[in-house]
Amino acid sequence: MERDWNELFCWFHRHPEIGFQEYETTAKIREILKEEGLTLHPAELETGVIAVVEGKKPGKTNGKTICFRADIDALPIEEKTNLSYASEHPGCMHACGHDFHTTVALKVASLLNQRKENLAGRIYFVFQPAEEVASGAEYVRKNGCLPEFSEVFGFHAEPSLRPGQVSIQSGSVMAxxxxxxxxxxxxxxxxxxxxxxxxxxxxxxxxxxxxxxxxxxxxxxxxxxxxxxxxxxxxxxxxxxxxxxxxxxxxxxxxxxxxxxxxxxxxxxxxxxxxxxxxxxxxxxxxGPSAVINDKELCESARDLAQKHGLQNVVLDPAMTGDDFSKFVPEGSDIKGLYIKVGTGSSENLHSDRFKVDASALEQTAEFLAELLEKQAVC
Missing domain, CATH: 3.30.70.360 (Alpha-Beta Plaits)
Known part of the structure; x- marks a missing residue:
């Protein structure tokens, strides 16, 4: 039976949990990954999950090892959106779009698991806890038993852009x-x-x-x-x-x-x-985390593919907010990183008690990111 991804998004929104307390969220992610046939990667994580898709493309046994990271935690904020699926946990809400990130990443993992015959190498899906307290990425790196990556991808909901718009820019994009x-x-x-x-x-x-x-x-x-x-x-x-x-x-x-x-x-x-x-x-x-710096070549490739998917690329000023995504791309390393901002509709700003995501962006975002990872995995 075809999964209702919007319904899953609503479930995550109703059940927010703050950093290192994402037990219910972790259990739900594991449940969905198993149902979608994903392989869970052994990791010593109390919260957070890692799954892997192993490429099966004939003659391509030594492809890239790629990481796709999605954060899963919420914020200690009382929700005031009046959504029908508003938070059921008093004093806690998904005020930064991590419920959207989690759902999109699960669908991307599902799509690529279905396409693994076309993939070379391996793609690790890291569902990371505790981004909001800027220590979850380091926790995963220390306890996730992860291999060395050649490329790391991440994305974030962006309320200044409407669904169908993205911002893919090279250089420093987060402080x-x-x-x-x-x-x-x-x-x-x-x-x-x-x-x-x-x-x-x-x-x-x-x-x-x-x-x-x-x-x-x-x-x-x-x-x-x-x-x-x-x-x-x-x-x-x-x-x-x-x-x-x-x-x-x-x-x-x-x-x-x-x-x-x-x-x-x-x-x-x-x-x-x-x-x-x-x-x-x-x-x-x-x-804290260093600046998030996008690789020029990855940006060019992603922009071309975004256009193919009917997504409009919008140039945004670099944000002085930060993200511990940069912990996966250490300064001075050879790892290439790409962090994309995805339009999720006009709303109050991130970390507002009235912030909300237009879930109509979910399907198009997942299809775009899945093809982007598929393209990179076969390069």
Whole structure:
């Protein structure tokens, strides 16, 4: 019996689970893969699944080993879409389209399993947990018992594009994602006697002002970069100067050298306020995924095929959001990566409690991606 993929998409949307808690999602993926005749790859994963399609093309026994990655986790957001198939899990929803990603990947796996006589090499389908907490890809790489890949493919729902549109661009398309925290220790005192203490809050304000100048003063005006302070805290009441304060935020860059430059500048700023303000500082740099960089040749091939499938390629500005997809394509490696943005209809933006996907994009997306992988597997 022909599977109703839209119904499956609705099931995933109704049953969202956050990173490393995707037990029900994992069980459902396994169930569908087995029903579709896929081979499950042995992996030491508590959540997440890996399946493999082994090509059977005569005379092509040593083809490529390709990875197709789809993320499966949701976000801790209360859904407000009023969809008939809205989340049944309070405080959790698929606000980033990973339910769409999972369903599309399952259909692509099913299609290619049916076409394995035309394939050379192997295609691994990685249903990855915990993308939203930026550690799932590393978890899969460490525990998935995966081989070396020559090419890695991924995609993402894009609400600024309508179904039938895609964005396939070479170079950096998603930013490197890093975090920082700066702790400041001064000397506490009564609010009426500031001369007897060292106020860490005024130092924190000075640091925020200096951080605001990092991008325009340290990066080329032709390079994209973001330094955002998102949390600042110090003190507990109105008449006490506290001993400590802290601030934290995020850094987004497209270029590895810019990434290093900003990190160095944040440490320099912290050392500078120590000398100027009689405080002690500590910088905690939290390195996240690197930028997502698309291979030029893979882009050209995918764009040609998209046109054949009636998909319109739309040029989008590189996004300063990130994706740990880049962990599958380490910097300096020979692995080629391609990350495609797929139009899923006008809605609120990603991570909004009103974000939704137009499921009419599912069939065309799956057929396109299946043929793209099939084409690459026989090259």
């Amino acid at each position: 490197a994602v890093d975090g920082f925290r700066i702790d400041i220790r001064g000397k506490g005192t009564h609010g009426a006697t500031p001369q007897l203490g060292v106020n860490p809050i005024t130092t924190a304000v000075s640091v925020v002002e200096k951080l605001g100048r990092v991008v325009p003063e340290q990066l080329s005006p032709l390079h994209a970069g973001v330094v955002s302070v998102t949390h600042i805290e110090g003190g507990a009441t109105w008449n006490v100067i506290p001993e400590t304060a802290f601030l934290e935020g995020t850094v987004r860059t497209m270029d590895g050298r810019d990434r290093s430059r900003i990190k160095e500048e944040i440490h320099r700023i912290a050392r500078g306020v120590e000398r100027e303000g009689r405080v002690q500082t500590k910088v905690d740099w939290q390195e």
